[in-house]
Amino acid sequence: MHFLITGGAGYIGSHACLRLLDEGHEVTIVDSLRRGHQGAIDAIRSAGGDRVAFVHVDLSDTARLTSTLVDRRIDTVMHFAALTYVGESMEKPLEYYQTNLGGGLSLLEAMREASVRRIVFSSTAATYGEPPPEAMPITETTPQRPINPYGASKLQFEHVLRAECAALKDERPLAAVALRYFNVAGSDARGRVGEDHRPETHLIPICLEVALGKRPHLTVFGEDYPTPDGTCIRDYVHVEDLVDAHVAALRAIEPGRFKCWNIGIGRGYSVREVLESCRRVTGHPIPAQKGERRPGDPPSLYADPSAIACDLGWQAKHTDLDGIVRTAWEWMRRHPRGYA
């Protein structure tokens, strides 16, 4: 099959490209390189040779997306491209709606023009907002009440996909899956690509940057939450398991049907547990300082992934935190300056 991968120069998209190439498929990457890396494209090219194409384009360019879909004879789209920082989305809501909702609409329009009717969309646990502790673990029917423009823009695009799948009198109805990821971590087992967000806001790479000497310490935002050690609890899913979920989702994709699944390991780890794991894996003391709670950080967020286990047989293989951290550390140790 031939896949269009939006955001393929980014963290998760680059891992998806490698996985699809490993399975013998072709990939065409579209990315503006606003947050992605030419180095990731180079690594994907060296793995896939002439089965890889890269088109440097913004999602807003519907005409170019359409001609890419037609010329490259794309069967299926995996849509990873987005702006992804919660805090930034509070400062620049318009940009977030433009990219995450407007960019998605442009892509759907191009898909309609090009008669490409299959899409897997990267949604997020941020669409659930701040569910109360008694709502854990989060299922697909937990009310979606996002509390920032990032989560809201992702949820609105889910609504568009759902409506488009159900469009009346559509001769070629859309087939769409939204996967709501929790916290994604780790790297390709063969070390070909890794995580290089700038700025980095995710806990595991931040701890590892301290171990590399790139930061003086970790700030722990809040140590007085109603959790066993007082720090926030999150669900960390390995990026390779996440990519497996995308491949599994392809089996369920059906014309006229919108499906969504939560993707997590089904248990949470606290900030303290993650910090201790990073200390064990790196052998570095990773100093930590106490910080204030951040607004909008719920004490605990973790997935109930049983729906996708039941429907598609997908289950995370990496459930040991040290194992997840180790793959992230291997890549960062070898690439202390990321893709630079």
Ligand SMILES: NC(=O)c1ccc[n+]([C@@H]2O[C@H](COP(=O)([O-])OP(=O)(O)OC[C@H]3O[C@@H](n4cnc5c(N)ncnc54)[C@H](O)[C@@H]3O)[C@@H](O)[C@H]2O)c1
């Ligand atoms: N990383 C996580 O923990 C996490 C958790 C939940 C959901 N997600 C979702 O997964 C997807 C991928 O996340 P990531 O961590 O790989 O992010 P990333 O920033 O590493 O990758 C996003 C890619 O999209 C590209 N992009 C951004 N705007 C674009 C535009 N207008 N046109 C074309 N390309 C554009 C960027 O250049 C980048 O390469 C996102 O949709 C994100 O919302 C990620």
